[in-house]
Amino acid sequence: MSPVGERPNGPVMVAMSGGVDSSVAAAILQEAGHEIVAVTMKLWGGESDTGCCAVSDVDDARRVADQLGIEHHVFNFGDDFERDVVAPYAADHAAGRTPNPCIECNRHLKFDRLLNRAEALGFSRIATGHHARIVQTARGSRLARGADPGKDQSYVLHVLDQPVLDRLMLPVGSMTKADVRRIAADMGLRTATKPESQDVCFITNQHGRALFLGDRIPLRRGKVVDSEGHEVGSVDAVELVTIGQRKGLGLVGGTDPHYVIDIDTASAVVTVGERSSLDTASTNLESWQWFDEPSTGSVDVQCSAHGVPARGQIDVATMTVRWDQPHRRIAMGQSVVAYSDDTVIGGGIAARP
């Protein structure tokens, strides 16, 4: 009789969200002969209409696991999600930042928390249905773009470090989404044509960000000024304003369009400018980390989940990215990820200009 918690066959814990990608990830691993157990993480306990964390998704995950003949469990990480994702999301907005909660969720929940749980339960590896690849380099495992350029999720996974990558499997990362759906359809998986979830799971389409944040942080009226400091309008909640925004600023009509180019939450002042002043030669960074030796020349730099990368030089001494061509300003709090070809080589967060 084996000691409690020891599984000699190197089993894999597959995180199944109830979507098609993780369904196929589980199927592929099973096909390859791995001993697998499926888990669905229950993260958000509140309202949701964005197709995430709902009972129906857990049901889908369980029924796919049933079909594949694998064990399925549900882990309630609601407390961790609240502490590590939702509360910082609200605090970031209060501080005038525009955070990406999916990245924090990947960092803290999908990986740290799940990986620790998996290890405690005797699983040396975990797998997910993310569209990204893990490549082996001379210096170890690195994260690379998924094979389907339209579905690549390496940006939201860039925070995963070597110890995580060493224990992670991404079976659908080398496939196109069309292939994933085809496999699911061929196997008769009920998730084959399921639409994907796009939005932040804890913000409902019905009530939106303003109501969600209004329950958690004080929302303050703000002054809108032009680049000379003249007051030109007002906003109901300075915490909800984003760089590049042009609506809801209380501006008098008939002039050229104006865009938010700076937000000072402390003094509740939003600065607007013309389209051209949205662009900048450099962007300040914080928490920058290179995975290998610092790269001195221009590299591909991506600033949003499905954004097109631009060329720029990362200067760690001044903590800036200097853009080869003027680049649209980046909202404070957004992640900035550097690539060499398809491989993630570094990442950080856009700081205050």
Next chain:
Amino acid sequence: MDGDEIYLDHAASSPLRDEARDAWIAASNLHQANPTGAHKASRDARRALDDARDVVAAAIGCEASEVVFTSGGSEADNLAVRGVLASRGGTVVCSAGEHHAVLEPVEHAGGLTFRLRPDGVPDVGHLAEILGSAADVSLVSVMAVNNEIGVVAPLGEIAETVRERSPGALLHTDAVQAVQWLDVADATQEFDLISITGHKIGGPVGTGALIVRGGLELDPLILGGGQEQGRRAGTPDVAGAVALAAAVDATVRVRHDDVARVRKLRDRLLDGLVAGLGDQVVVSAAPEGDMSHIAAGFAHVCLRQVEAEALLFLLDSHGLRASAASSCSAGAQEPSHVLASMGIPRDLAIGSLRLSLGPSSTRADVDSALRLIPQAVERLTRFGGG
């Protein structure tokens, strides 16, 4: 993963008793006819249904006409709370440690709750306070044996308090967990409404009853053909009622000896856990060590620095079936409202483990549990709780 199944989750559902299975199958074959009809097949079914009613009435200490068969404990609880509200209105009151089948209807109707003491016993002093401040209390509901921690409520004292403070109020008890461990007929004498279920005592899932004392006004939840004395419409489940009666009868017959035998096993289990895990284990409803108020089949503990979800996973993979607090509809473990009401901090409640024994439990089960649980706890502690 290896070995036989060690089933220590009787409070969730107890394996079908042979008596219930035999009666169920026989009645299913014999009595498919509608018992409300006039022909012989119907009359036979009707007699089987009424025989079952007699058996349940004798075991619970009521008249046969007071037994309303339901689809189980949740329906019985809902019928009690919502039926009283619909017919009388007023304010409904229950303990904060009730099963959700009572708590939800009470809270939904804007009712009031009173807390549990640190030892899990419903706080009669707090109930008295609430009754003193609330006008027009129509119902007070307190479960006889708590489904998570196994604490036996002082039903006599509760009845006395209610009669004194709110003489017009009806008394309901969810006795779903009690039939196995208590003389329910004796304990619930003062109560107007009593819920029982089949599957906690080796009867089929989907069977149960609400005892409604004679002549009491109670609006039905299900309207239709006026079956069950007009309190619950729908063609009666004759085979289910017969199997429920067989389970109740078998349970009550052996209860005295069973309670003594199971209590010894339970004590062996708890003593063994304390010996193996020391300060890391807390017997949830026995902060002072006294367990005289806990029903014989219940061993509910909180384990420091361990997460129940991970612990249950490990135990399950070694054949030990147990549970933690309540599971949500998705199957995830939710923090327990019972432990919260007792004042047990959330970080301790996260490590809750309910081991519940029943008639089929053996010493070998207990010894396997005592081998597996400390190993699993030790492993999880090493990994930061799991």
